[in-house]
Amino acid sequence: MIRTSLRQLEYFEALSETLHFGRAATLCGVTQPALSTQVAELEDVLGCRLFNRARRAVSLTEEGRSLLPQARTILDAARAFESTARQQPTMQGRFRLGLIPTIAPYLLPPLLPALRQAFPDFQLELREALTPHLTGALLAGEIDAFIAALPIDERQVTALPLFEESFFLAVPAADPDFVAPPVPPDSPALERLMLLEEGHCLREQALSVCTQVKPVAMKRFGATSLFTLMQMVANGMGVTLIPEMAVATAQSIGGLKVVPFAAPAPQRNLALFARRNGIRFQECEMLAEATRRIWLSPPDVA
Incomplete structure (x- = not known):
């Protein structure tokens, strides 16, 4: 009998990304005690500690780092299963987007409120970092897409052009x-x-x-x-x-x-970068199109 649940793996992933029980619980939409209990139960099932718990810090153990890629593979497969059942991308739920520092402060102010209005159930989580770090995070499954400048030489990454400036x-x-x-x-x-x-x-x-x-x-x-x-x-x-x-x-x-x-x-030419054949590629295309439309549309005149 399989004793590990997808919910436990989601909590494991969230805690590994935030390294904070409170933020991970908020990310998952549950209380902190509920998340802590489920993570502890997962550790009992696996027979190992996934996290080091200190008074002021949480960190992954060696076993946790080793098991995290497998957990993400399982979660990706489950998300792909649900996406196939829906047939059409929904622009709903959690989407992890990265941006480079010379784009984020200037693109986000018009982008975020417009996306919130157009897709109220689309929950963007943002990460700002340099292009090499974002590329690595995308390939590791830590983010779903990122916005940066062309070119990027990585065969597993597809560029969806946005605009030039x-x-x-x-x-x-x-x-x-x-x-x-x-x-x-x-x-x-x-x-x-x-x-x-x-x-x-x-x-x-x-x-x-x-x-x-x-x-x-x-x-x-x-x-x-x-x-x-x-x-x-x-x-x-x-x-x-x-x-x-x-x-x-x-x-x-x-x-x-x-x-x-x-x-x-x-x-410079900007693009949204996504994993080639990724399970959320259609949503990435929709996000790229929405970003182009929002940025290139003329400002409202009072």
Whole structure:
């Protein structure tokens, strides 16, 4: 007789992701005692401890880390079984979406309320991380999809194109070098370019723009967020590349000016990445279409 239930495996998965009994219980829609009891019963059935429980921290044991991929495989199969029975994707239930840091703060404000209105039973859980981390999380089954910039070289991942956007240059407002934009690709001002730290795709995109000059400021400065870079620019420490979706934020910062590049302006292409042949691929397609529509639709005019 099989003594392990799908509910127990769901609680195991949730606790492994949150490493917090309260948050895991909220995620599963149950009380904390109920979740704790079911996890303990699962450990009794398996004859091993899945979690180390300390007063202020929870962590996976070696056995827990070993069994987690099998638990996710079983849950994926059960979700696929239910999805097949429904025939059509429903845009319902828990969906784990990742975003890179140079997209999340600017795309989420219009995206989340629009998705909530269109799909009230679609429960988005968000993770912000760099592209390599999100790719690994997608392949490990820890997230269902993520939004990042093309290209990504991973055969098991499918890209669903979203939209393209131009890059601009953020400069100190009083900088005399930018009296007459647009900025040519060989502008001496690009030698003062400041970059995000290693691992950010925007760093590589910025360097690809500056093929005709050698940035020197990048050796002295680095930041983990685009907003930090914009603050540095506003205080005269250099210039930086920003995507079109960040222009409104940049223009709200005192001491900072946004100028366009000479045509053809550099661009980046954004996509929603999903597992090839994944069980929620149709929902990923629906989410990509909704994201395109929401972002590209003209703003409401009062």
